[in-house]
Amino acid sequence: MKVFKDVITGEELFSDSYKMKLVDDLYWRVTGKLTTESNDVDESVYGGNASAEGGGETFDSNVQSGVDIVLAHRLKEVCDLGRKEYLKLFKEYGTKLNDYYKKNHPDQVAEFQEKFQTLLKEVRKITKDEEFQYFQSESASGEGMFALLGYEEDGLTPYMIFYKVGLEEEKH
Known part of the structure; x- marks a missing residue:
């Protein structure tokens, strides 16, 4: 498997486990899917049985919904960023x-x-031409790539854009 990292931050952005297309040798268009992940603890795994007196432990439910690429690589959304601000940051990123x-x-x-x-x-x-959400690597330091998240015409299929010039491939 190949993992793609931001050359500035060294942090992971995505892997080749998704459907990917290199567009004009400029950027990767990576297709994801909407998903829900649960990190709930199942007591049966540990051999736990609920007591008749009701004294068993309870755990908070930990469910996350979103785009699988974002969840799997712990990307952070940069909110309140418009097109104009994004283009300014993109030019700074180019420097x-x-x-x-x-x-x-x-x-x-x-x-x-x-x-x-x-x-x-x-x-x-x-x-x-399109509406996007903006994401950075896990630290969201403002130093690295701001990837784009958009949706296909069906409004259900998410895709992300990562710039080839800002990536390094690492084999795992």
Whole structure:
């Protein structure tokens, strides 16, 4: 299995366990699904029997609903972020990526800069045409990638967009 991490934060964003499509060699469009996860404790696993006197332990129910990619990789939603603010953050992210490439891949800086300009045009276009939610890696530090979460035309099938220039693949 491959895990895709943010090159700035080093944190996990998604894995290849989802349906993925590389669009124009610019970004991964990863299709997820709506799901509900429960972390409830089942006493039968531990051999527990409820006492006739009613003195058994009770546990709080821990149920989470949402997009499987978000839940599995503990992505955090960045609320109250509009398109204009997102594009500003995206440009700042590009500056951080440029510094990363200069330091870690100096031979790829020109290629990165060209790809990022193309990506910026594409991001402007898709965020103008569609509504998105914005997510970051688990720490939500504001330093790394702000991934997009949108829905297919059916309104039920979620997908996320992660930018190829800001990812590193790690095999597990």
